[in-house]
Amino acid sequence: MSATSTARRKAPQEQSLWKTLRPGDVVVVVAVVALAVVLWSGSHLSAAKVTGAELVRDGTVLRTFTVQELDTDANYAFESLGYHYTIRTGGGRIRFAAADCPDKVCVQTGWIDRPPQVAACVPGHLLLRMTGNSDGVDVNNR
Amino acid sequence: MSGRTFRPPSVTDHPHAVSAYVRRLVADGILVSLAVVLSIVERWIPLNFLIPVPGIKLGLANIVTLFALYRLAFVDAAAILVVRCVLTSLFLGPASLVFSLFGGTCALLVMALLRRGDGRAFSVYGVSMAGAAAHNIGQVAAACLILQDLSLATSYLPMLLLVGLLTGIPTAAAAVPVLRRLKKI
Numbered sequence: 198m199s200a201t202s203t204a205r206r207k208a209p210q211e212q213s214l215w216k217t218l219r220p221g222d223v224v225v226v227v228a229v230v231a232l233a234v235v236l237w238s239g240s241h242l243s244a245a246k247v248t249g250a251e252l253v254r255d256g257t258v259l260r261t262f263t264v265q266e267l268d269t270d271a272n273y274a275f276e277s278l279g280y281h282y283t284i285r286t287g288g289g290r291i292r293f294a295a296a297d298c299p300d301k302v303c304v305q306t307g308w309i310d311r312p313p314q315v316a317a318c319v320p321g322h323l324l325l326r327m328t329g330n331s332d333g334v335d336v337n338n339r
Numbered sequence: 340m341s342g343r344t345f346r347p348p349s350v351t352d353h354p355h356a357v358s359a360y361v362r363r364l365v366a367d368g369i370l371v372s373l374a375v376v377l378s379i380v381e382r383w384i385p386l387n388f389l390i391p392v393p394g395i396k397l398g399l400a401n402i403v404t405l406f407a408l409y410r411l412a413f414v415d416a417a418a419i420l421v422v423r424c425v426l427t428s429l430f431l432g433p434a435s436l437v438f439s440l441f442g443g444t445c446a447l448l449v450m451a452l453l454r455r456g457d458g459r460a461f462s463v464y465g466v467s468m469a470g471a472a473a474h475n476i477g478q479v480a481a482a483c484l485i486l487q488d489l490s491l492a493t494s495y496l497p498m499l500l501l502v503g504l505l506t507g508i509p510t511a512a513a514a515v516p517v518l519r520r521l522k523k524i
Contacts, residue, residue, distance in 0.1 A: 226504060233498075319482050
């Protein structure tokens with residue numbers, strides 16, 4: 198490596214964005230969109246009938262919510278791995294209403310009301326998901 | 340660029356080799372501090388007002404990974420990534436460490452792969468977008484492992500992938516002028 202010269206070098210000419218782009222970039226966009234569509238259609242295309250919701254931790258169901266429970270306005274308190282959660286139901290929907298976990302992604306997810314929607318709190322290992330069935334199709338991908 | 344190995348110089352080495360090594364070490368240190376700052380600053384950007392997907396972020400620290408991949412070497416980028424993740428978790432809490440490491444490693448490997456061929460096949464934009472997608476895949480994979488449930492991959496990952504395409508563009512747009520001006524480090 199040579200010693201850097203102190204002489205001020207001219208800044209290189211900015212190229213336009215369209216000249217910068219390469220054919221592979223299109224491949225990246227198409228591939229990512231295709232992957233997203235495939236993953237999405239794998240679960241969302243089947244119109245499932247809601248059978249309730251369940252709260253899962255590490256693969257085991259902690260609590261099942263029936264359709265009647267989802268229709269009733271109520272708060273449920275849960276504790277998991279030292280974090281405290283309030284789960285709210287009402288109007289056929291369910292959500293994490295409050296949590297003291299670090300990132301609050303679970304609360305930001307908001308209401309979920311039909312499968313395969315989920316709300317997850319990774320720090321507390323909690324997964325709240327809508328359950329449903331549609332003519333024998335396993336909508337939970339389990 | 341000063342060699343691609345990570346061998347510390349010995350006293351018998353030529354002085355130029357020693358100074359090149361020190362220069363590279365200093366560059367890595369500066370890039371680590373820059374990456375840590377960017378990781379913290381991006382938390383202040385309320386991206387959720389624009390795109391209502393929970394848990395998304397711009398991925399500003401990826402600018403540093405991009406720069407290290409293009410102007411230093413893979414080992415530098417990997418070392419900067421690991422040190423950045425550990426330091427950031429000291430500031431922001433240890434819960435995110437597994438995710439940033441998992442996602443960051445996936446992004447680094449994919450970007451290193453696409454970066455080969457020196458920009459003939461992929462521009463910085465393509466590399467950045469693919470890195471963002473790989474980062475999201477890695478994070479959701481880590482979440483699926485922890486929760487022992489695959490439903491996040493179908494319900495949450497598609498949205499994240501599309502958002503990653505969008506957030507990969509400003510990161511690359513920030514990296515491109517820097518790369519163009521700093522040919523040598």
